[in-house]
Amino acid sequence: MGLSVFLSHSHLDHQLAQALCTFLSFGAGIEMRKIRCTSHAATGLASGDQVAKQLRKDIAHTEFFLPLITANSAGSEFMAFEIGAAWALKKRIVTLVYMPAKGGVKLPSLLAEFHYRDISKQDQLVALAQDIATEMWVRRDQPNAVEMLTATTSFLSQVTLGASPSLPSKGSSKAKSRNQKR
Numbered sequence: 178m179g180l181s182v183f184l185s186h187s188h189l190d191h192q193l194a195q196a197l198c199t200f201l202s203f204g205a206g207i208e209m210r211k212i213r214c215t216s217h218a219a220t221g222l223a224s225g226d227q228v229a230k231q232l233r234k235d236i237a238h239t240e241f242f243l244p245l246i247t248a249n250s251a252g253s254e255f256m257a258f259e260i261g262a263a264w265a266l267k268k269r270i271v272t273l274v275y276m277p278a279k280g281g282v283k284l285p286s287l288l289a290e291f292h293y294r295d296i297s298k299q300d301q302l303v304a305l306a307q308d309i310a311t312e313m314w315v316r317r318d319q320p321n322a323v324e325m326l327t328a329t330t331s332f333l334s335q336v337t338l339g340a341s342p343s344l345p346s347k348g349s350s351k352a353k354s355r356n357q358k359r
Contacts, residue, residue, distance in 0.1 A: 179211075179238050179239075179240075180211055180212065180213050180235055180238055180239040180240070181207045181208075181211035181212065181239070181240050181241060181309075181313060182201055182207055182211065182212045182213070182239060182240070182241045182242075182243055182309070183212075183213045183235055183236055183239040183241070183242050183243065183259075183263070183268075184197060184198065184201075184212065184213065184214040184220075184243045184245060185242065185243065185244040185245065185255075185256050185259040185260060185263075186214070186216065186244075186245040186247075186250075186253075186256065187245075187247065187249040187250050187252065187253035187256060188215075188216060188253070189249040189252075189253075190216075190245060190247050190249050190250075190275075191216035191217075192336075193245065193247065193275060193336055194214050194216045194217065194245060195214070195216060195217045196332050196335040196336050197214075197243075197245065197273070197296070197332065198212050198214045198217045198219070198220055199328075199331070199332070199335075200302065200306075200328050200329070200331070200332035201306075201309070202328075203320070203324065203327070203328035203331070204302070204303075204305075204306035204320060204324065204325050204328030204329060204332070205305075205306045205309040205310045205313070205320060205325075206310055206313070206320045206324075207309070207313070213232075213235045213239065215232075229258075232255075232259065232262075233262060236259060236262045236263050236266060236268065237262075237266055239268065240269060240312075240313070241268075241269050241271055241309060242259075242263035242268040242269065242270045242271070243270075243271050243272075243273055244256065244259070244260050244263075244270065244272055244273065244285075244288060245273045245275065245296075246272060246273065246274045246275070246282055246284060246285070246288070246293070247274075247275045247276070247282060248276075248282055250282070250285070251283065251285075257285070260285055260287055260288065261287065264287045270288065270291050271291075271293075271294065271305070271308065271309070272284065272288045272291050272292075272293035272294070273293065273294055273296050273305070274293045274294070274295050274296065275295075275296050275297055275336075276295075276297045296332075297333075297336075299329050299330070299333060302328075302329040302332060302333070303325050303326065303329055306320065306325045306328065306329070307325065310325075
């Protein structure tokens with residue numbers, strides 16, 4: 178199975194990672210089955226998977242590698258391995274930073290050359306959704322501005338309030354059609 182997105186994160190940031198998966202699904206139109214995020218039941222590893230082997234395979238076959246950099250990232254050994262693998266495989270790396278002003282989040286050396294998105298800011302989340310959707314979808318299948326803004330607002334309210342991520346309803350036939358194509 179080819180993945181659209183591999184979300185690398187510290188296990189301490191599992192709630193933020195789950196909310197980000199929901200955002201990517203609704204804001205960029207990516208089906209959950211096309212996202213690898215080990216902290217989310219809908220996107221995690223299958224029972225019996227050999228963790229390191231499956232993660233290597235997933236990184237090799239993903240379109241976008243998204244390292245989620247927070248104050249917890251420096252202590253994550255798996256993140257260091259995943260970032261190194263994505264860099265060595267010359268994957269499309271889109272670095273996501275959450276609250277860089279709080280505690281002075283430091284980017285790992287391998288990521289310093291890449292432009293990052295501060296996902297604690299609404300305009301940066303919309304830009305992220307647009308970047309990914311533009312590369313993945315033909316124009317008619319991309320989420321529209323209202324869908325992106327709704328997903329952005331939902332994500333920010335979840336992570337600000339510390340609520341568990343919830344899926345907004347996909348009422349538009351366009352969103353349903355888009356997800357059936359992938």
